[in-house]
Amino acid sequence: AERPPVDVAALAAGVRDGSRSVLARAITLVESNRPDHRAAAQELLLELLPHSGGAVRVGISGVPGVGKSTFIESLGTRLTGDGHRVAVLAVDPSSTRTRGSILGDKTRMAKLAVDDSAFVRPSPSAGTLGGVARATRETIVLMEAAGYDVVLVETVGVGQSEVTVAGMVDTFLLLTIARTGDQLQGIKKGILELADVVAVNKADGSHERDARVAARELAGALRMMTPAHDTWRPPVLACSGQTGAGMDEVWAAVQDHRSTLEADGSLGRRRADQQVEWMWAMVRDQLMDRLQTSAKDTLGEVEAEVRSGDLTATLAATRLLDTLGLPDPP
Ligand code: GDP
Structure with a gap:
């Protein structure tokens, strides 16, 4: 079924106005794992970040x-x-x-x-x-x-x-x-x-x-x-x-x-450091998500080979990561 698009501008305005019901809906949006919700949530956050x-x-x-x-x-x-x-x-x-x-x-x-x-x-x-x-x-x-x-x-x-x-x-x-x-x-x-x-x-x-x-x-x-x-x-x-x-x-x-x-200025530094650490956590998360999709068909087989000792864990990791289609490290 066609999903109704999220009205990001209306959500942002409602949040800034202090509307409890809109705030509750906005939180539900950022909590959602649905891809279209994730995209809308990031748009909303970008708009609200300056505030x-x-x-x-x-x-x-x-x-x-x-x-x-x-x-x-x-x-x-x-x-x-x-x-x-x-x-x-x-x-x-x-x-x-x-x-x-x-x-x-x-x-x-x-x-x-x-x-x-x-x-x-x-x-x-x-x-x-x-x-x-x-x-x-x-x-x-x-x-x-x-x-x-x-x-x-x-x-x-x-x-x-x-x-x-x-x-x-x-x-x-x-x-x-x-x-x-x-x-x-x-x-x-x-x-x-x-x-x-x-x-x-x-x-x-x-x-x-x-x-x-x-x-x-x-x-x-x-x-x-x-x-x-x-x-x-x-x-x-x-x-x-x-x-x-x-x-x-x-x-x-x-x-x-x-x-x-x-x-001593460390509040700003602490928050900035937290953001950067957070970014790397997100990189790891998103990599794992993508891997779950890209390696979906081979995951079971590779795991079984590691269990039986037919494949080393390191080689298995490489085989799974290869499914992402990224260039090899130098
Ligand atoms: P939480 O699980 O950490 O959220 O703990 P709660 O606030 O639910 O409290 C657990 C229990 O300790 C409850 O039975 C409270 O009534 C009791 N309690 C909480 N704070 C105090 C306190 O300051 N003094 C005393 N004596 N009991 C407390």
């Missing part, structure tokens, strides 16, 4: 149960109360099966979901982490063009998703909770290295003391690590998304981090 970049982009990560949605609800409503417009996005590669993602779920952030100054969008179910990451990055552009000045990108502390989110935000905030014994045990070192700000959450009631002890221990551990920037030492704070205690301090630390990046 993007204005938000404070913050990644918020932590294992399930650490209190991310409670924290974001609390932080988000504070920020909208202060006159900000807040967008909440999620990167959840586990949300592939259903539309119902465990992150960015509106039922988890009941107040923000009905806040006129907030826009909560669940994780796209784009299949791979690469697909989810692409849609999320492109959605950030839409959100900024729509006038949201704070973008919170939530991700669950599993696998590669934190690295992916750290690569699309200005400040990466790691939420953790106090644990007995070795405080570092539950936190992968690689994740700690990504953090610009660390917050020990649930510092309330009988947990408060433990949280403060944990924060001090973590701060000690962080001092042993080589900092990612010579001008910034990730602070470790204690807070409670539930009572709101310490939330202002956490936000102040996020703003401090950003001011530090701005002051």
Whole structure:
């Protein structure tokens, strides 16, 4: 059947006007994998790109149960109360099966979901982490063009998703909770290295003391690590998304981090580097997509030969890549 063309100009105008329904449709467009949608989405993004970049982009990560949605609800409503417009996005590669993602779920952030100054969008179910990451990055552009000045990108502390989110935000905030014994045990070192700000959450009631002890221990551990920037030492704070205690301090630390990046020009560099890294990720993605098509008829056979040992993995790779019809490397 004939597909109705996407009216890119109308979408762009609606997004810039701040229409929630048009913004929602534009996000659905960038999340789509249909080739005609992909083309229209790129046109839309090109048009909106000059109006993007204005938000404070913050990644918020932590294992399930650490209190991310409670924290974001609390932080988000504070920020909208202060006159900000807040967008909440999620990167959840586990949300592939259903539309119902465990992150960015509106039922988890009941107040923000009905806040006129907030826009909560669940994780796209784009299949791979690469697909989810692409849609999320492109959605950030839409959100900024729509006038949201704070973008919170939530991700669950599993696998590669934190690295992916750290690569699309200005400040990466790691939420953790106090644990007995070795405080570092539950936190992968690689994740700690990504953090610009660390917050020990649930510092309330009988947990408060433990949280403060944990924060001090973590701060000690962080001092042993080589900092990612010579001008910034990730602070470790204690807070409670539930009572709101310490939330202002956490936000102040996020703003401090950003001011530090701005002051020495590294915010611009960080964003530019992220774009270039992103471009290479897209090259890899698109190459794989094309390969899946071009090598469609030989894939099974070549894989079988590698399995049986009749073909080396290297030769097999060359044979698959040859189906792309590219000139040989020199
Ligand atoms: P998420 O899975 O990281 O999004 O965590 P949730 O926000 O859904 O919270 C998980 C559980 O921890 C829920 O039972 C919350 O009520 C509880 N919780 C969340 N934040 C706090 C907090 O600041 N203090 C305390 N004591 N409990 C909290």
